[in-house]
Amino acid sequence: MSVSEFFAMGGYARYVWPSYALVLAAIVLNIVWARRALKRARLEARRRVAMKDAT
Amino acid sequence: MAWTWFHRLGSPPYIYALAARLTPWFAWPAAVLTIVGLYAGLVLAPPDYQQGDGYRIIYVHVPSAWMSLMVYTTMAVSAAIGLIWRIKVAHAVAASCAAMGATFTFAALVTGSLWGAPMWGTYWEWDPRLVSELILLFLFLGYMGLRSAIDDVQRADRISAVLAIVGVINVPIIHFSVEWWNSLHQTSSVFRRAGPAMPMSMLLPLLTMFVAFTLMFAALLLTRLRAEVLSRERSASWIREVVSA
Amino acid sequence: MTEIRNETVDTTTTSEASFASTATPALAAARLVLARDLRLAFRRPGEMLQPLVFFAIVTTLFPLAITPELSQLRVVAPGVVWVAALLSSLLALEFLYREDAHDGTLEQYALSGQSLTWLLFAKTASHWLLTGLPLALMAPIAALALGAPMSSVPGIVASVAVGSIALSLIGAIGASLTLGVRRSGVLLSILTLPLAIPVLIFGASATSRAIAGEDYSAPLYLVGAIAVLGITLAPLAAAAAVRISLE
Numbered sequence: 001m002s003v004s005e006f007f008a009m010g011g012y013a014r015y016v017w018p019s020y021a022l023v024l025a026a027i028v029l030n031i032v033w034a035r036r037a038l039k040r041a042r043l044e045a046r047r048r049v050a051m052k053d054a055t
Numbered sequence: 056m057a058w059t060w061f062h063r064l065g066s067p068p069y070i071y072a073l074a075a076r077l078t079p080w081f082a083w084p085a086a087v088l089t090i091v092g093l094y095a096g097l098v099l100a101p102p103d104y105q106q107g108d109g110y111r112i113i114y115v116h117v118p119s120a121w122m123s124l125m126v127y128t129t130m131a132v133s134a135a136i137g138l139i140w141r142i143k144v145a146h147a148v149a150a151s152c153a154a155m156g157a158t159f160t161f162a163a164l165v166t167g168s169l170w171g172a173p174m175w176g177t178y179w180e181w182d183p184r185l186v187s188e189l190i191l192l193f194l195f196l197g198y199m200g201l202r203s204a205i206d207d208v209q210r211a212d213r214i215s216a217v218l219a220i221v222g223v224i225n226v227p228i229i230h231f232s233v234e235w236w237n238s239l240h241q242t243s244s245v246f247r248r249a250g251p252a253m254p255m256s257m258l259l260p261l262l263t264m265f266v267a268f269t270l271m272f273a274a275l276l277l278t279r280l281r282a283e284v285l286s287r288e289r290s291a292s293w294i295r296e297v298v299s300a
Numbered sequence: 301m302t303e304i305r306n307e308t309v310d311t312t313t314t315s316e317a318s319f320a321s322t323a324t325p326a327l328a329a330a331r332l333v334l335a336r337d338l339r340l341a342f343r344r345p346g347e348m349l350q351p352l353v354f355f356a357i358v359t360t361l362f363p364l365a366i367t368p369e370l371s372q373l374r375v376v377a378p379g380v381v382w383v384a385a386l387l388s389s390l391l392a393l394e395f396l397y398r399e400d401a402h403d404g405t406l407e408q409y410a411l412s413g414q415s416l417t418w419l420l421f422a423k424t425a426s427h428w429l430l431t432g433l434p435l436a437l438m439a440p441i442a443a444l445a446l447g448a449p450m451s452s453v454p455g456i457v458a459s460v461a462v463g464s465i466a467l468s469l470i471g472a473i474g475a476s477l478t479l480g481v482r483r484s485g486v487l488l489s490i491l492t493l494p495l496a497i498p499v500l501i502f503g504a505s506a507t508s509r510a511i512a513g514e515d516y517s518a519p520l521y522l523v524g525a526i527a528v529l530g531i532t533l534a535p536l537a538a539a540a541a542v543r544i545s546l547e
Contacts, residue, residue, distance in 0.1 A: 010102060012109030015173050019166040020093075023115040026158045027089075027271065033154065034278040041282035046298045048289070186497065193494035200490060204481045213544040218477055218491065221537050228498075 065142045067284045068293035074277040074284075081274035088267035095260035103257075112170040113257075117245075118264040120163035122272060123191060124226055126156035129276075130198070131223040134216035144280075146212035147287060149219060150202065151279035155272060157195035164188055175239060183232035184240035187225055194222040208287060329414040330422035337396075337426035351392040351431050352438060358384040359442040370447035377446035378508035382500055384442070385435045385460060389467045390489055392431040396423060397475040401545075406479075410546050416539040424472040424535065432464030439507075448511045455510020463503030463523045469530030470495045476541035499526055 009016045063069045096114030103110040130152035137145030167185070168178045179185065198215050205211035233242045244252040251258050288294055341348045362380045363373055400406045400423075409419045439460040440453040448456065474492030478484035502519040509516035 006098070009111065010108030012107065012111075012173055015109060015169045016111055019112045019115055019169045020097075022165055023119060023162050026162045030155055030158055030275055034275045034282070037282040038278050038285075041285035042298060045285050045288075045294050049295050049298055186501070190494045190497055193490070197487075197491045197494065200487055201477060201481075204478075204484070204487055207480075210480060210544060210547065214477055214480070214541060217473075217537055217541045217544065221473055221495070 065144050067144060067288050067291070068297075070144050071281055071284050071293075071297065074281045078274050078277045081270045081277065085267050085270035085274055088263055088270065092260050092263035092267050095263060100257050100260050106174060109170070109173055112166055114260055114264050116163060116166040116170055117261060118268045119159050119166060120188070121265055122268050123156060123160040123163050123188070124229060125269070126152050126159055126272060127191060127195070127219075128223065128226055130156060131219045131226075134219040138213055138216040138220070143212075143287065144284065146216065147280055147283040148276070149216065150212070151276050151283050153195055153199045153202070155275055155279075157192060157199065159268075160188060160192040160195060164192065171239075180239045182239045183236045184229065184238050187229040187232050190225055191229060194218075194225060198222075326415045326418045329412070330418040333409070333419050333422040334426050337423060338429065341426070341430050347395060348430055351388040352434050354391055355384050355388040355435055355438060356442070358387065359446070363446065372447075374447035374511065377443050377448050377511060378504045380446060381439050381442050381456070381460070381507060382463070382504040385439060385464065386467060386493070386496060386500060388435060389427075389431055389464060389471060390492060392427060393471040393475045393488065393492075394485060396427050397479060401479050406542060407546050410543055416542060417535045420472060420476070420538045420542065421531075421535040424468050424538075427471070428465055428468040432468050433461065435464055436461035443507070443511065449513070451513065452511045455516050456507050459503050459506035459510060459516065459520055459523065462520060462527055463499050463506075466499045466503075466523060466527040466530050467496055469527065469534035470499065472538045473534050473541070476538040476545070479542060479545040499523060502526070 007013060007017075064073075092114065096111055100111070100114075102108050130149045133145045133148040133152070136142060137149060164185070167188075171180065172178045198218055201218055202211045202215045205214060232238060233240050245258070245261070253261070285294065285297075359380055362376065366376065367373065397406070400409075410416050412419075436457050440448070440456045443452065443456050444450070471492050473495070474488050477491055478488045481487055502522045506516040506519040506523060509519065
């Protein structure tokens, strides 16, 4: 299978590639969200500990 | 003893440390298997007799759909555990599931729609499988909406747990809908009593993607769980050590 | 204009009564709650009629928006009637639970020592008697106005009557889940409507078959089955949610 044939997906390219793109985008988004949530939680926790130490 | 292990899982600092240690063991295999599965599905697997190369959507559609059901079940079971045994960590697990479950469900619906367009001639069909999967998406969104609408975390946990448990009846409906009704959606070709109806060359990439997605879910769940646990333990002493590390 | 809702219900159990027979006091308490709800509703007939007026108005909107051709309206009549009934039922739910939660009656029910499940079942029954049953009687009128034949009236009444039982039960779950939420009207709909979709599908199917003159027993039985499932499980879930909200 040549590269152009691969991208054409037997004529179904406009269904197959958006599907894969969507799912991969969803995966990447979830990874980003999860890591951001953890980072935010750590920041919040650090702030809380600092406030408690200050009082 | 078995019970000490179970009780330790309910302890937030233990779970936090355990989750941190386990995440890479799920994340890296997930990444590798995803790449392997994508290559196997897009390049190695043979084209279908009827659908040509268009059937390859199966390698993202079906794993997403399976994950949507698995995530909801995980959410409902951990919500039930949290409600019955009053284990806060279980509620944190349930909370961590919701966004991912909604994403998988949305992905399953859209990829299914893109697959149906060339094969069935329509982007959408009001048939039992599709409608019940859509209801699953509404359930996830309703769960997240309910959680955010209640300020008190404990009450939000327990009220949304009731919703999760009530909605779990949808999961068997989704799975068996193609058997119980004359559905446009095809019947089960993998989970059958007679065994899978697919040749190994097509089935293996599918299973690979499914395992990859499951490992990915585990890694993401553990990450979100750590964030949840941190934000719930307001001023516990163990947080001090974790944060300064 | 404040109104004194001085319909108290003595739902406390005495030790002798609970020792003598545990089943009867629960049923008696449930009957008292039902009677109270009905009596209170009839004191404000305006409020009671609002969901029914809403139903009438909504069903009127469709021929104005789609087409006045009866032959075409007949096709959408079951759907229109059912969606309007569903939305009207949702509206009435708010009245049912909101007031009792605000003035502490619900808390009294939970603290009374009576089975909260039975008391909430009684409240759901009052919701059906005040909203579902009248809707089932109004539905054929709306359907006739949308082109349904006279012969379909019994089928329409039966399907909406049974379906609205299921809707009241599902709505009870939604209402109990959103008790502690401010301005929960939209969230209540978001939670209840997806759960009500199976009832809508089968109920509308039964109504549609009745209008077409076909045998509508199969979908009617399915709606009945959902209603029976709801009767056994919905009050339990609602009671659990109410207790959590009141903590």
